[in-house]
Every structure is written in C-alpha cells, then in structure tokens.
Amino acid sequence: MSLKNTENFFVLGLFLAVLGLISAVLLAVFSDMVSEPIAAAELRTTNEALKQILPAFDNQPSEDKIVLKQDDMEITFMGAAKDGKLVAVAASGERKGYAAPIQALIGFDLDGKIRAVLITKQNETPGLGANVCHRQFKKTIFNLFEKRPEGLAPNSFLDQFNGKSAVKGKNWKVRKDGGRIDYVSGATITSRTITELADAVAQCFLANRAEIIAKLSPAGGNEK
Known part of the structure; x- marks a missing residue:
C-alpha cells in the first residue's frame, strides 16, 4: 500500500468519525427538543383517560x-x-x-x-x-x-x-x-x-x- 493510499484512508476515517460525532450531537439535541412536548402530550392523554374512569x-x-x-x-x-x-x-x-x-x-x-x-x-x-x-x-x-x-x-x-x-x-x-x-x-x-x-x-x-x-x-x- 502506498503512502498516498494510507493518507486517504486516514482522511476518510477522520471524516466519518467527525460525521458520526455531528450526527450524534444533532440527534441528542433533537431528542431533547422533542422529549418535553412528547411527555406533555402523554400527560394530557393520561389525564383525559383518567377523567373518563374517575x-x-x-x-x-x-x-x-x-x-x-x-x-x-x-x-x-x-x-x-x-x-x-x-x-x-x-x-x-x-x-x-x-x-x-x-x-x-x-x-x-x-x-x-x-x-x-x-x-x-x-x-x-x-x-x-x-x-x-x-x-x-x-x-x-x-x-x-x-x-x-x-x-x-x-x-x-x-x-x-x-x-x-x-x-x-x-x-x-x-x-x-x-x-x-x-x-x-x-x-x-x-x-x-x-x-x-x-x-x-x-x-x-x-x-x-x-x-x-x-x-x-x-x-x-x-x-x-
């Protein structure tokens, strides 16, 4: 394997690692953004159900x-x-x-x-x-x-x-x-x-x- 190919693999690996890190950060941010509205919606659903049986x-x-x-x-x-x-x-x-x-x-x-x-x-x-x-x-x-x-x-x-x-x-x-x-x-x-x-x-x-x-x-x- 030539030195040039080794460098290319290194750059590709580094690029994929950075891309993966960015994806993980975006996913964490998105999850945090939607978790509160989802929890609020679930609470409303539960409370509406409770009103029907209590x-x-x-x-x-x-x-x-x-x-x-x-x-x-x-x-x-x-x-x-x-x-x-x-x-x-x-x-x-x-x-x-x-x-x-x-x-x-x-x-x-x-x-x-x-x-x-x-x-x-x-x-x-x-x-x-x-x-x-x-x-x-x-x-x-x-x-x-x-x-x-x-x-x-x-x-x-x-x-x-x-x-x-x-x-x-x-x-x-x-x-x-x-x-x-x-x-x-x-x-x-x-x-x-x-x-x-x-x-x-x-x-x-x-x-x-x-x-x-x-x-x-x-x-x-x-x-x-």
Whole structure:
C-alpha cells in the first residue's frame, strides 16, 4: 500500500468519525427538543383517560402515584383527590395479549369496587381482539344526527367488571376456563388476557388497600 493510499484512508476515517460525532450531537439535541412536548402530550392523554374512569378531581393523579408488583407485573396506582380528600384510585397495568402487550387503566372506588376498565394500548387483531378493547358510541339510523353522548363509551365485555371487587383466593376467569366472565367468540385469548389483567390489578389493590390509600391520600385528608 502506498503512502498516498494510507493518507486517504486516514482522511476518510477522520471524516466519518467527525460525521458520526455531528450526527450524534444533532440527534441528542433533537431528542431533547422533542422529549418535553412528547411527555406533555402523554400527560394530557393520561389525564383525559383518567377523567373518563374517575369521579371529579382537582389534583394531578399522574403525579401522585406508587408502583407495586403483582404476579411479576408492575402496577402503577394513582390517587384522585377533591378538596384535599382522596376520592378514588386509578391503576395502570400491562399484560401480553394475542399480538402484543395490552395496557389497561382501571378506576377503583376506595372500597375496592371497579368503576371502569379502559384499554389504553393494544395491537390485537382488527375485527376480533380489537373489538374486545375498543370503546365506541355506535351510530344507528335512530341517533345519526344526535350529539355524541358524554362520558365513557360502552363495551359489553369491559363493562362486565364494573362494580366488581376482588376476592382473596378467587380469581376471575372467562367462562371457557370455568369462570363467570363472558368472552368474545373468536377473541378468547384477548378476553382471557384482559380478565387476568383486571383480576391481578384488583387483587393487588385488595392486598395493599390500606397502604395505597395512606400513601395517596393528601396530607390532612386521610381516608379509612
């Protein structure tokens, strides 16, 4: 190899190194620029979801939270407060579905009864598993021109959990597995996953209720 070729390789290597450094700096700057807007957007999305499954609150539930484990699953509990008193609790958990992880946000009254289940992330099969997760107001010929109703849209599968409380030693199961939860035909795995997810979150709340309420209650507004 001639000296000239060696010099060319050195210059090329130096050029690529500088180019890589510039790219890394630009990527870091861009990431820093977009991280705050992304975080703000995610917070808005979470707060909007919380408003659908919890009673009126005047705090920031996503900032008042604790993380516990149940069945190797991390569950984030958030406290909703009104006028300095804890009024409800929301919990977020995730479990592997048919196609990908399914994430749910579940609202609880302080006595442990489920207020509502909302699926916040899923990638199940369109027309099958996805129908188990989606909440939507259906348009018919009778309500075509009516204003969209306020509140949480219905979902016959998810609404089965409303008002349910976990019972120690008794797990919720779909009817196909010997339980009492109706499942959606053609989407058994998705139905089973959400049932197991809701049960795990409810069981965790049952087992740690006193700790959760004590830690999420505003100072001076402890609940029993």
